[in-house]
Amino acid sequence: MLRAATALASLLIVGCDPFHVEFKPVEPAQKYQATSLSDAGDVPQTLRVLNYNVKFGGGRIDFFFDCHGDRVLMDRAEVETNLTRVAKVINRLQPDVLFIQEIDVASKRSAYVDQLQWLLDHTDLNYAAYASQWRADYVPSDGLGAVDSGNAILSRWPLRDAERLALPLRTDLSDLERYFYLRRNLMRATLELPDREPLGLLTVHAEAYAQDGTKLQHIERFTEELGRLAALGPVLAAGDLNTIPPKSEKLRDFDDSACLETYVADDYGAEQDYLAPLFDTYHSDLDLSAYEADNQRYFTHTTLASGFWNRRLDYIFSTLPLSGGLVYQSVEVGGIDTMPVSDHAPVGATLELPE
Amino acid sequence: VSLSRGFGLPLRGAFVSAALAWQTPAFAAPPPTENATFRHAVWANASALTVRPQRLEGALLGRWAWGIHERVELRSHPVFSILVPALEAKVQIWDNVQLGNNTELFLSSRHQVSTPTPFLRLSSKEGAFGLLPPATDVPWTFLVENALLLTLRATEEHWITVQAGGVLAVPGASSAPLLDFPFLYQRYAALSAGATLFFGLALNGTFAGNLFGYSLESQLFALPLPMPGIQLAWENSLALSWMPSDSHRVELNVRAAVAEFPIGVRLHWFPGIDYGWAW
Numbered sequence: 001m002l003r004a005a006t007a008l009a010s011l012l013i014v015g016c017d018p019f020h021v022e023f024k025p026v027e028p029a030q031k032y033q034a035t036s037l038s039d040a041g042d043v044p045q046t047l048r049v050l051n052y053n054v055k056f057g058g059g060r061i062d063f064f065f066d067c068h069g070d071r072v073l074m075d076r077a078e079v080e081t082n083l084t085r086v087a088k089v090i091n092r093l094q095p096d097v098l099f100i101q102e103i104d105v106a107s108k109r110s111a112y113v114d115q116l117q118w119l120l121d122h123t124d125l126n127y128a129a130y131a132s133q134w135r136a137d138y139v140p141s142d143g144l145g146a147v148d149s150g151n152a153i154l155s156r157w158p159l160r161d162a163e164r165l166a167l168p169l170r171t172d173l174s175d176l177e178r179y180f181y182l183r184r185n186l187m188r189a190t191l192e193l194p195d196r197e198p199l200g201l202l203t204v205h206a207e208a209y210a211q212d213g214t215k216l217q218h219i220e221r222f223t224e225e226l227g228r229l230a231a232l233g234p235v236l237a238a239g240d241l242n243t244i245p246p247k248s249e250k251l252r253d254f255d256d257s258a259c260l261e262t263y264v265a266d267d268y269g270a271e272q273d274y275l276a277p278l279f280d281t282y283h284s285d286l287d288l289s290a291y292e293a294d295n296q297r298y299f300t301h302t303t304l305a306s307g308f309w310n311r312r313l314d315y316i317f318s319t320l321p322l323s324g325g326l327v328y329q330s331v332e333v334g335g336i337d338t339m340p341v342s343d344h345a346p347v348g349a350t351l352e353l354p355e
Numbered sequence: 356v357s358l359s360r361g362f363g364l365p366l367r368g369a370f371v372s373a374a375l376a377w378q379t380p381a382f383a384a385p386p387p388t389e390n391a392t393f394r395h396a397v398w399a400n401a402s403a404l405t406v407r408p409q410r411l412e413g414a415l416l417g418r419w420a421w422g423i424h425e426r427v428e429l430r431s432h433p434v435f436s437i438l439v440p441a442l443e444a445k446v447q448i449w450d451n452v453q454l455g456n457n458t459e460l461f462l463s464s465r466h467q468v469s470t471p472t473p474f475l476r477l478s479s480k481e482g483a484f485g486l487l488p489p490a491t492d493v494p495w496t497f498l499v500e501n502a503l504l505l506t507l508r509a510t511e512e513h514w515i516t517v518q519a520g521g522v523l524a525v526p527g528a529s530s531a532p533l534l535d536f537p538f539l540y541q542r543y544a545a546l547s548a549g550a551t552l553f554f555g556l557a558l559n560g561t562f563a564g565n566l567f568g569y570s571l572e573s574q575l576f577a578l579p580l581p582m583p584g585i586q587l588a589w590e591n592s593l594a595l596s597w598m599p600s601d602s603h604r605v606e607l608n609v610r611a612a613v614a615e616f617p618i619g620v621r622l623h624w625f626p627g628i629d630y631g632w633a634w
Contacts, residue, residue: 018537
């Protein structure tokens with residue numbers, strides 16, 4: 001009887017989408033604009049590009065999901081304090097194009113603050129496109145409640161044709177778990193540069209925890225879409241690929257691993273070549289020979305605020321030359337203390353536009 | 356970084372059903388069938404009529420009803436009261452007020468005291484069905500609900516009821532996170548707002564010689580939550596019941612609500628089924 005009731009409930013929930021979690025395979029991304037537009041000026045010969053996973057404005061609060069603490073919800077003051085730190089980093093680095101992962105636009109955990117609009121209104125960036133990767137009117141787990149979190153591309157200049165492309169879902173979850181779980185995506189858009197050829201943009205936040213090959217599928221789809229866009233014109237792509245580069249020395253047993261009983265999210269032993277096709281084909285902010293000489297200098301992630309960045313997960317690729325690739329790790333390396341701001345460090349580079 | 360744990364166990368759909376049914380106003384309501392001046396409903400419903408004395412009605416999910424007096428009906432649920440202890444009394448004030456053309460008017464008041472604290476404390480947990488964060492301090496709070504119901508019987512088989520009322524949180528609004536779970540949101544908003552108001556309109560009746568009953572209900576909730584403006588929630592339900600006798604019935608229903616949540620306006624719906632019996 002209980003099994004039948006559970007099956008019926010699962011069928012109703014999964015089949016009828018009462019919590020509005022589902023997306024079409026391809027759908028328009030949400031467009032944003034700063035309340036007050038900043039003067040973008042003339043398009044320079046080079047663009048400053050930044051990729052930043054901002055951890056939904058959670059700063060270094062110890063949340064339950066990375067097993068360092070038990071926090072679930074923030075209040076508005078905490079969120080705005082953390083967003084102020086993010087905006088400070090952005091305003092210091094002055095990107096022309098900014099790729100962001102894990103930004104909340106309507107989530108209970110971040111006091112329902114529309115963080116994308118907030119950042120547009122507190123930086124010199126004017127336009128944005130947003131693709132949700134986790135949306136539910138209510139996630140009935142751990143008190144999370146309503147969630148709308150995803151990826152965004154921000155720019156000084158207008159974006160057009162922004163679309164959200166659905167990525168494969170995990171298969172190693174029950175139907176009900178998968179219903180409420182993240183729905184990752186690619187987002188593509190076109191950057192309108194005055195008096196210049198449009199620039200294709202692509203971003204992703206690949207699967208982190210799956211044990212069924214979903215992460216590799218996401219990276220392959222990203223690579224495939226990047227190739228398709230590259231055939232049409234110049235492309236700039238960036239994101240949190242949730243895997244390490246070739247030539248990485250440390251593959252497992254990281255010092256910030258705390259969720260040892262629930263899952264192992266950070267054994268990259270089988271992933272050393274996942275990104276090889278991207279490095280073989282495109283320009284990157286990361287010079288693999290430099291990385292081979294000193295891995296740590298290019299690390300971008302740790303969940304442990306008291307530690308130091310211990311792995312590389314975030315990248316910028318392009319069909320156009322990239323130079324000056326830098327991970328803004330600290331005051332010493334990058335000139336700004338980013339450790340308190342997010343569990344990822346921003347990655348920057350300079351993109352050379354064609355004459 | 357993202358969530359990867361939480362749903363080790365399937366969501367208890369029946370649990371949600373129960374939580375909803377607990378606050379469901381009534382089964383589809385047939386009108387009195389015995390004579391024109393009868394003040395009692397055969398089955399407990401959302402109108403101003405009460406069930407007849409000594410009649411006890413049970414249901415799998417919906418509340419049970421007991422006629423303890425000519426004009427007083429009590430409602431509760433013997434099982435779900437473990438989660439949400441609640442007791443409601445409906446007191447008939449006027450009955451059979453003749454308005455002419457065989458139209459009759461009934462007026463009742465409805466009073467309920469409940470406390471969702473045990474349910475919320477149980478729902479304050481890690482993983483699946485954690486509606487509130489595990490560390491939430493859920494204080495004891497009682498919801499005191501009072502309403503007036505005015506029922507107009509225009510024809511032998513069809514009734515219309517309007518109601519207005521409010522819910523007051525005692526000792527007051529709590530600092531626990533807002534419970535913005537669909538349907539529970541408007542019912543428990545007083546926990547965060549301190550008080551809420553509601554207005555309702557219901558059509559009840561029977562057809563096919565009282566073999567089937569129907570109920571069409573609409574309620575507007577005003578929720579003065581600690582956010583800009585006053586949030587509104589509009590909930591509607593349609594219920595159809597099969598009543599082979601005065602002692603057994605099966606009901607199918609669907610409930611839909613449009614509500615202003617902190618994330619914006621959302622539409623949710625929920626189907627249900629229930630079986631009721633009476634002694």
